[in-house]
Amino acid sequence: MIVAKRKPIEEIKEMLKGYKKVLNVGCGTCVSVCLVGGEKEVNILNAELEIARKMEDNPIEMGAISVERQCDREFLAALDDKVGEYEAVMSMACGVGIQFLAERFPDKPVLPAVNTAGLSVNQGIGWYEERCRSCGDCVLGWTAGICPVTMCAKGLYNGPCGGTNKGSCEINPDQPCAWFMIYERLLRQGRLDLIMRVHPANDWQNIGPRTLVQPGYSKPDNAGQKK
């Protein structure tokens, strides 16, 4: 799932400095499940901001609404007749949701309340670990299910660098070396020969904003225009 981290309150206050009435929009999917940007967190942040601004003798009125997914325009439609009352909109969704919101309301400043922190697994309550960088060219089949792009600090495709140190990565002794783990697991599965396979580097320079159309579907003619 996509995970995010709330921005420091000081940074949020700085962004909202000039505004007196702001709508805070939560998202009911990934950021709700990772306990950062759902209905509950929207209310908590609003209360914090209102109290802080009241203490500074510069009150702010925070509106609250949560939609099922900010990355689907049909859900954003619920905001259309609300946004007008506010000077600015803040989003607690991931970067995708924030941008989609900004796109829908081009006349309003749309501000992020969270930092999107990756595609992660949930290891325990409130504890997430990144596993995928969505590179677009999955090699997990050759690397024993361990992603060298995400798990190797350098994103190396063909074995470890000189910084591998008894199973750890040179950036931090608590960070395992991805290629060491790949070696161990391939060995255990009797597939060690795969490690000799040379993977050409990902074509990073050609990665612009990607568009995906699933097979059997097509972009409608008026795509992107519709509100």
Added chain:
Amino acid sequence: MNQEKASQTAKSGSVLIVGGGIGGMQAGLDLANSGFMVHMVQKDSSIGGTMVMLDKTFPTGDCSMCMISPKMVEIGRHMNVNIHTLATVTSVEGVPGDFTVKILQKARYVDPNLCTGCGTCEEKCPKKVTSEYEQGLTVRKAIYSLFPQALPNTRVIDRDNCIYFQKGKCRACEKFCTAKAIKFDDTDKEFEIRVGAIILSPGLDRYNPRVRQELGFERWPNVVTSLQFERILSASGPYRGEVKRPGDGKHPKKVAWIQCVGSRDSHNANPWCSSVCCMYATKQAIIAKEHDGRIDPTIFYMEMRAFGKDFDKYVDRAKKEFGVTYRRAMVSAVREEPGTGNLLLRFAQENGVLKDELFDLVVLSIGFQPHTDAEAFAKIFGIEPNKYRFAKTTHFNPVDTSRPGVYVTGIYQGPKDIPETVMQGSAVAARAMALLGEARGTEIKVKELPPERDVKEEEPRIGLFVCHCGINIAQTVDVKKVAEVGASLPGVAHSESMLYACAQDSQDKIKKLVKEKNLNRVVVASCTPRTHEPLFQDTIRDAGLNKYLFELADIREQCSWCHMGQREVATKKAMDIVRMNVAKARLLQPVETGSVGVTPAALIIGGGIAGMVTALSLADQGYHAHVVEKENELGGLIKNLYRTLDGSNVQPYLKDTVSRVTAHPNIIIHLGTEVQKTDGFVGNFKTTLSNGEGFDHGAIVIATGGVEYQPTEYHFGENERVITQRELEKRLAMAGPRSRERYVMIQCVGSREEPHNYCSRICCQDAVKNAITIKEKAPDAQVIILYRDIRTYGLREDYYKKARDLGVLFMLYKEDKKPVVEKKGYGLSVKAFDYLLGKEIAMEADYVVLSTGLRPHPTSEKVGVMYKLTRNTDGYFLEAHVKLRPVDFPSEGIFIAGLAHAPKNLDETISQAQAAAGRAGVLLSHERLGVSGIISKHNRDLCMSCLTCFRLCPFGSPFIDTDGKVSHNEVKCVGCGICASVCPMKAFQVNNFRDDQIVAMIDALTESAS
């Protein structure tokens, strides 16, 4: 009720409990909750015993009063517990199942039926008397209650100190009692009751340290007993928790604890070890340091007996985190430094050199002893005392006295701490349940209730009753005004003030008004919900309202008491509190409480002694017991045990137990198989075994046991002359030691050091036991025991002394200087550092005997995962509460016994197994199990299955349903509210603590403020 039925059966369905301390209370609640009528006799004016005097408890630092007072409230309100205070038993006649007991009850001089416990009499009483409860550190009145939370809360007149009784004048209490409850003409009463079993839990007396004059108690004002220090630490004590010296009120910096005052001393005191002082001194040192960081604590001790679960870790924390100094030395004299009130302590250091050190305050860790009248007490009940006047029990029947049908729990059986007392409380309950099984339910009272009125569609019509509580509330809060303002609140249909809302006449009035004015919610503004909410809930239930349509506004503890003398602000605050509770009451909804059936059978995992004893007790109580043992025979670890410390023969006992288990018609044995899967919940489990068998059951007892550590140290396994205590025991059982043989025993092998930093509890006694056998069989044999601390706690201390008297040599070693074992010729040589001589010495040995510790059984990990049970860092299962729920798990319906819980001796395993059977018996005695109304409700439409609740719930009630999404099993829910507070979607709401209700309360408050 049911008198005719009772007289038809040969056995009585009532049980007498003598002593209302924590052990007696546990037994009383277990019995009363499983269909027996309980009579509790207490010689003081309140139940509570010793535990109520303590500030905190080790090793968790929980507040003692906060733990015990809910139990006191529960037992005090229990319909089937009859508490007789100021009472003693004068004679017992009859046979098990049918005893006739004579009770003498002293006059209280206050009528409990009229008294509301408001306390005005105590305030007005002019006579000051030294307070026994506060250990002489302050005064009480001549009309008083033992402590603020006393139960019953009716005051008592101390005739010997009452001015009216002594001089014929005063009667101030009578004058000020608006309830007219003072009864100067009250008389002592004698009456008889019939009971089926008797439980003795008279508790303890404490050693009076005045005898040890060299320690200066009552001579130097800054020498206090450990119990006085408990009161000094207590926030409700004479100094409100501020650590001060009684002599001059100064804050002490250097504080010394002197251990074993009155214990382990056969000359001036008691020869036994009191079992708990090492730990309470450690606790007091930590708490003192928490209260005042400038305190520098030192504990003078002989041996650090931290033998319980996680106790060694607690002592380590005291040393490392709190800077407590432990000195292995006996203090020979305490003298006051003239002028300063400081105290000069003289002691011999480890190297034998005398030292004097100055302290600001000295705490004497006084030990336990039986009451002074213990001999007469034993005679009244016709039981045999042991040589120290404790009740005599045996290793294999640890809670049975010499008289059948009379059982014993707590310190009267031998010194012990709170959890073991509680454990024995459940164990004696199980013994009584097994004896009286057929009479269950014959003498209890059952309440008939009118049908509930359906109020769901009605607009709120709230009745508000504001209590004066005598003058407790009224002298600070203008209650009339509160009632007037309350009348104008939306939804309030009736409002008035009452002198005592809890008095019988007020209760009747509330019931009448509910009917007359068609009220559908009731708010009482009075005292704490802790004691009074259940009472008012019953009242409105009697009037045909669902009991959850009641709300209590606390304007006494939370208002009048803390704002005394501030009438205006207190009245305003009382109005706010009432406004909030009325706002919540408007949103109250009736809560339906469901119930589920109970399968009267238990699954017992493990066929060792713990499992077998549990099974026998449950089977005797009338339930089926399925014992699942993965080996092909019953017995477990004690198959290798031959003698106990007191010389009892283990193998015949094991044989007898196995044959009784095998023959019992209610016990089903499953050998050579394991539990594969258990589904369901409390009362309704369904288990499948790996051999394909399956059965239903209502309870689970985990008795997976432990294993002995197989050492790798000291050349074990390389040299056949290096053996374990267990091997030695076997050899001694088969053939005696030879003349002049030399044994060196090494303690704590594989215990009390990383990675197994805990005491295995049994090894000191194993060593002492085998050493005694050797010396008795071959007096010229030589036995040297190398030890770190000899932990022969309680009455086991006798055997330590016996071993020393027989010539066994004990030599200290420390963790950083372990003994070294070398091969020498045919024999062995052991080198160790002698701390008295200050150099290393070498001992020759024919055998080196290793005292190896215990480990949890390897299967406990799997079992833990299967039932979602947590274990401590050493792998032992964690009970629900280390003090008061020692055999329960947080998950309802699952209990624990034996080594799976922690290392312990055979007698302790047996009493814990009986306790588990008692707790399981309480559950299985119910045909149906009521589900509490205060539970969390789950709204699946809002839920997004984020698993936060699933991962956090300690009771396992949210679960992943067959459709792959989260559902909620309300039967397991206890209403703790964790899920409701963490749920990001607010899909959980706790009945009666719903968000809308809490928000309404906050709004009511903020609206009035703005």
